[in-house]
Amino acid sequence: MQHNNVLILDFGSQYTQLIARRVRELNIYCEIYPYNKIPKNLEIYKAVILSGSPNSVRGEAVLHPELKAIRGKKPLLAVCYGAQYLAHFSGGEVAPSDSREYGRANLSFVKEKEEFFHNIYTGSQVWMSHSDTIKTLPENGVLLASTDEVKNAAFKIEGEQTYAIQFHPEVYHTTDGSQLLENFLVHIAKVEQDWTPKSFVEESVAELKEKLGNDRVVLGLSGGVDSSVAAMLLHKAIGENLYCIFVNNGLLRKNEFSEVLEQYKGMGLNVKGVDASARFLDALAGLSDPEEKRKAIGGIFIEVFDDEAHEISDVKWLAQGTIYPDIIESVSATGGPSVTIKSHHNVGGLPDFMKLKIVEPLKALFKDEVRRVGASMDMDKELLGRHPFPGPGLAIRILGDITAEKVRILQEVDAVFIGNLRKWNLYDSVWQAGAILLPVNSVGVMGDERTYEKCVALRAVESTDGMTADWVNLPYEFLQKTSNEIINKVKGVNRVVYDISSKPPATIEWE
Numbered sequence: 001m002q003h004n005n006v007l008i009l010d011f012g013s014q015y016t017q018l019i020a021r022r023v024r025e026l027n028i029y030c031e032i033y034p035y036n037k038i039p040k041n042l043e044i045y046k047a048v049i050l051s052g053s054p055n056s057v058r059g060e061a062v063l064h065p066e067l068k069a070i071r072g073k074k075p076l077l078a079v080c081y082g083a084q085y086l087a088h089f090s091g092g093e094v095a096p097s098d099s100r101e102y103g104r105a106n107l108s109f110v111k112e113k114e115e116f117f118h119n120i121y122t123g124s125q126v127w128m129s130h131s132d133t134i135k136t137l138p139e140n141g142v143l144l145a146s147t148d149e150v151k152n153a154a155f156k157i158e159g160e161q162t163y164a165i166q167f168h169p170e171v172y173h174t175t176d177g178s179q180l181l182e183n184f185l186v187h188i189a190k191v192e193q194d195w196t197p198k199s200f201v202e203e204s205v206a207e208l209k210e211k212l213g214n215d216r217v218v219l220g221l222s223g224g225v226d227s228s229v230a231a232m233l234l235h236k237a238i239g240e241n242l243y244c245i246f247v248n249n250g251l252l253r254k255n256e257f258s259e260v261l262e263q264y265k266g267m268g269l270n271v272k273g274v275d276a277s278a279r280f281l282d283a284l285a286g287l288s289d290p291e292e293k294r295k296a297i298g299g300i301f302i303e304v305f306d307d308e309a310h311e312i313s314d315v316k317w318l319a320q321g322t323i324y325p326d327i328i329e330s331v332s333a334t335g336g337p338s339v340t341i342k343s344h345h346n347v348g349g350l351p352d353f354m355k356l357k358i359v360e361p362l363k364a365l366f367k368d369e370v371r372r373v374g375a376s377m378d379m380d381k382e383l384l385g386r387h388p389f390p391g392p393g394l395a396i397r398i399l400g401d402i403t404a405e406k407v408r409i410l411q412e413v414d415a416v417f418i419g420n421l422r423k424w425n426l427y428d429s430v431w432q433a434g435a436i437l438l439p440v441n442s443v444g445v446m447g448d449e450r451t452y453e454k455c456v457a458l459r460a461v462e463s464t465d466g467m468t469a470d471w472v473n474l475p476y477e478f479l480q481k482t483s484n485e486i487i488n489k490v491k492g493v494n495r496v497v498y499d500i501s502s503k504p505p506a507t508i509e510w511e
């Protein structure tokens with residue numbers, strides 16, 4: 001994209017995505033690349049940021065970026081590991097600090113009249129997370145700020161637009177972090193703040209027109225935010241050549257298939273609803289292992305898509321609502337293999353027999369940006385505010401094997417829970433919510449009779465991107481009413497529990 005573009009080089013810090021978010025919040029476009037996969041077309045980047053890292057510049061696991069084409073040639077901001085790297089390999093010294101420094105600190109010295117610290121003063125709170133410390137500055141280093149514990153908390157290199165900070169401007173607890181990034185990017189590097197949802201729509205539509213021409217495209221539409229926004233963008237670009245397919249996998253929420261189809265009617269999209277519930281339920285029969293269930297569902301999704309694509313003559317492309325976190329998660333900074341926690345049904349590419357090319361118009365956006373892009377196209381607020389819902393649907397919320405009866409029970413429970421969240425005006429303050437059907441029966445007493453029925457768990461989390469999450473402190477009264485209503489209304493359930501686990505160590509979905 002021909003924007004004022006910022007390059008973030010990732011050394012594996014858990015905060016790299018946050019740097020990108022903070023930069024985007026300044027309406028500046030940026031991209032993350034692994035430190036050892038620096039893009040060749042460097043001319044499009046107006047500034048470069050080096051992230052932190054779990055590695056140490058002193059150990060054998062030091063990560064060496066190739067900075068020849070960057071250092072001294074482009075404005076450069078080095079954070080934590082990045083700062084240590086600049087110090088250690090340019091004539092300074094990095095050593096283990098006497099005590100590890102995690103958490104809050106305050107700037108005790110800030111060099112006056114420095115553009116880098118414009119509007120930031122002594123006392124400003126910063127967030128530290130390091131165990132090495134910069135003992136001496138590199139050649140031509142000029143001290144810009146200190147804390148009580150860390151003398152060399154910020155420095156610049158005389159004669160270059162190179163700045164380095166030991167603390168993390170990207171985390172919320174660094175109070176003036178955004179100001180600092182603005183000082184560097186806008187005031188020093190002169191990057192323009194021209195990246196807005198509206199400009200994104202205009203440019204994407206133009207790019208899609210160019211790329212797709214008169215080709216036909218199929219898109220899996222799920223009723224969720226990502227695929228709906230992707231559909232609107234594509235529709236603007238290629239109109240009737242976009243064929244949307246919404247699959248009823250029999251694992252959707254109660255009435256979701258018909259409601260979502262209805263909702264799409266007003267949007268001018270060309271949507272086909274395909275009821276494949278029997279195929280999915282057949283494929284799932286007898287499976288109770290979470291990964292086996294996920295793989296079976298992924299397989300049927302592909303079969304259904306393939307069948308549908310064959311119905312339309314001359315389809316060339318498959319469009320997907322993939323978003324940025326999906327991409328970043330699959331590239332590891334250090335190139336090492338990361339373990340598979342869950343096989344997402346939509347990740348992993350297409351089998352060879354499907355000869356379609358992939359188009360992913362949202363692959364550079366975070367979820368909240370997708371919502372803003374949707375809003376700038378005047379899409380329905382309710383649709384944009386929908387909680388994420390996993391493609392494998394209720395199958396990963398019914399622990400163990402799946403039967404039509406279990407799906408029915410869970411649909412009813414979920415409908416009461418989500419309905420009540422809406423009634424109590426809690427829906428929008430929760431990032432995602434759902435109910436889980438547990439594979440246990442427990443004893444109860446209803447109308448003087450013994451029952452031996454199912455137990456359900458309710459889960460509601462707050463999060464920004466689903467990578468980490470915490471359970472929501474829902475009002476007791478809400479939980480009480482909801483639990484009552486579920487047990488009274490849903491035959492087969494006699495116990496309700498509330499999940500109070502954060503992610504990590506738990507995940508949002510139970511399977």
Ligand SMILES: Nc1ncnc2c1ncn2[C@@H]1O[C@H](COP(=O)(O)OP(=O)(O)OP(=O)(O)O)[C@@H](O)[C@H]1O
Binds near residue numbers: 321389391
């Ligand atoms: N029932 C479905 N029918 C057709 N395609 C689907 C269905 N469920 C999921 N998909 C496809 O899988 C992709 C990934 O699903 P995912 O849930 O991550 O995104 P989403 O549904 O678009 O948005 P959200 O995260 O808000 O639920 C979707 O973008 C869509 O292309």
Ligand SMILES: O=c1[nH]c(=O)c2[nH+]cn([C@@H]3O[C@H](COP(=O)(O)O)[C@@H](O)[C@H]3O)c2[nH]1
Binds near residue numbers: 388503
């Ligand atoms: O489209 C999807 N296909 C999947 O296979 C899948 N698995 C989990 N999720 C959603 O991802 C987010 C994180 O979920 P976990 O904490 O359970 O990994 C949560 O928002 C989950 O709902 C999925 N979405």
Ligand SMILES: NC(=O)CC[C@H](N)C(=O)O
Binds near residue numbers: 051
């Ligand atoms: N957050 C970081 O970048 C830490 C850098 C280095 N691993 C240290 O512990 O000092």
Ligand SMILES: [Mg+2]
Binds near residue numbers: 222224225388390
């Ligand atoms: Mg979804």
